[in-house]
Amino acid sequence: MGSSILLxxxxxxxxxxxxxxxxxxxxxxxxxxxxxxxxxxxxTFESSRQCFKWxxxxxxxxxxxxxxxxxxxxxxxxxxxxHEKGLSYDPITVNLIAGDQKxxxxxxxxxxxxxxxxxxxxxxxxESRAISEYIATVHKSxxxxxxxxxxxxxxGTQRMxxxxxxxxxxxxxxTLTWEQSIKPMYGLKTDYKVVNETEAKLEKVLDxxxxxxxxxxxxxxxxxxxxxxxxxxxxxxxxxTHTKRMFVNRPSVRRWVAEIxxxxxxxxxxxxxxxYHKKKN
Numbered sequence: 499m500g501s502s503i504l505l506x507x508x509x510x511x512x513x514x515x516x517x518x519x520x521x522x523x524x525x526x527x528x529x530x531x532x533x534x535x536x537x538x539x540x541x542t543f544e545s546s547r548q549c550f551k552w553x554x555x556x557x558x559x560x561x562x563x564x565x566x567x568x569x570x571x572x573x574x575x576x577x578x579x580x581h582e583k584g585l586s587y588d589p590i591t592v593n594l595i596a597g598d599q600k601x602x603x604x605x606x607x608x609x610x611x612x613x614x615x616x617x618x619x620x621x622x623x624x625e626s627r628a629i630s631e632y633i634a635t636v637h638k639s640x641x642x643x644x645x646x647x648x649x650x651x652x653x654g655t656q657r658m659x660x661x662x663x664x665x666x667x668x669x670x671x672x673t674l675t676w677e678q679s680i681k682p683m684y685g686l687k688t689d690y691k692v693v694n695e696t697e698a699k700l701e702k703v704l705d706x707x708x709x710x711x712x713x714x715x716x717x718x719x720x721x722x723x724x725x726x727x728x729x730x731x732x733x734x735x736x737x738x739t740h741t742k743r744m745f746v747n748r749p750s751v752r753r754w755v756a757e758i759x760x761x762x763x764x765x766x767x768x769x770x771x772x773x774y775h776k777k778k779n
Contacts, residue, residue: 562587565607566614567594568773569683571675571731572626573614578727579630581763583641589773595683627664627728634724642763644724656718659725670700671732678739697741704744704751711750716758726758734759734768 562580564587566573580587592598592613599611608615608624615622616629623629634644647653673696677688710717718725733755736742746752758764766772 561585563590563617564588564614565590565592565604565617567592568770570594570613571672571735572612574731574734574767575626575728576614576616576629576633577767578730578764579633579644579724581766582644582727582761583633583637585633585637585641589776591774627660630724630727642722644722644727646719646721646723652719656723656725659717660728662717663725663728666703667729668732670696670703671729671736674700674739674741675732675735678741679735693741697744700741700744704748707754708748708750711754716754722758722761726754727764730758730764730767734764 562585564573564576566576566589568574568589568591577587592604594613598604599613605611607622610624612624614626614629615624616632617623618632623632631645638645646656674693677690677693677696681688707717714720716722716726717729733745736745737755737759745755
């Protein structure tokens with residue numbers, strides 16, 4: 499009994515000697531705000547009002563930073579995840595048309611010269627899909643549940659469709675987006691021979707999607723997940739090209755495209771004006 503009392507007294511002395519700054523005693527950063535910080539407030543703090551105040555200050559001070567370009571498909575992919583999770587971020591423009599990605603100042607940040615680059619305090623990540631999964635994992639209890647890993651089977655199915663997007667869908671739709679949407683931004687001419695050859699390959703992929711979507715509301719399950727979100731950037735551009743017909747001519751694919759492109763988070767991700775006018779909280 500005596501040793502227990504001594505242990506409690508020792509613990510209290512240690513706690514009193516520690517600064518009450520959230521980062522020091524909670525071991526968290528902005529990526530865990532608000533849920534982790536606020537959870538600690540509710541569970542362990544006598545002065546909840548003061549604790550909540552610290553949480554708010556932490557969130558304002560340490561929000562995510564993204565080097566990107568609002569017209570970039572890969573940048574939009576990450577923005578969609580952030581909006582699905584209701585998270586704040588500080589956008590830093592890398593103008594791809596002006597060639598900012600090739601300048602030494604940016605190459606020092608990402609030697610591959612690609613956007614987006616994602617900063618979470620001292621952590622730096624590149625590659626939009628890796629960034630997306632990081633955000634969705636850190637904030638798994640917040641907002642839309644993008645990673646459906648409730649069982650090995652659901653995890654396997656979702657990972658499969660995420661891989662299909664990366665290796666079967668994205669190479670073809672990226673080529674079509676480049677030829678028909680991005681090239682004109684650079685004043686370049688579309689190569690319609692490449693477009694026709696690529697569309698012929700995409701036909702076969704979309705036939706498989708049509709069969710899947712006849713029996714499932716979304717690709718990996720009956721709820722929206724990361725597997726669907728990954729498709730959005732290229733689909734959005736292709737809806738303004740001749741390739742649109744390939745999606746609308748397949749009833750199940752058409753229904754799926756209409757549903758995922760109508761998501762409020764995706765509309766915010768495509769809002770170019772919001773990118774340039776965004777202010778820090």
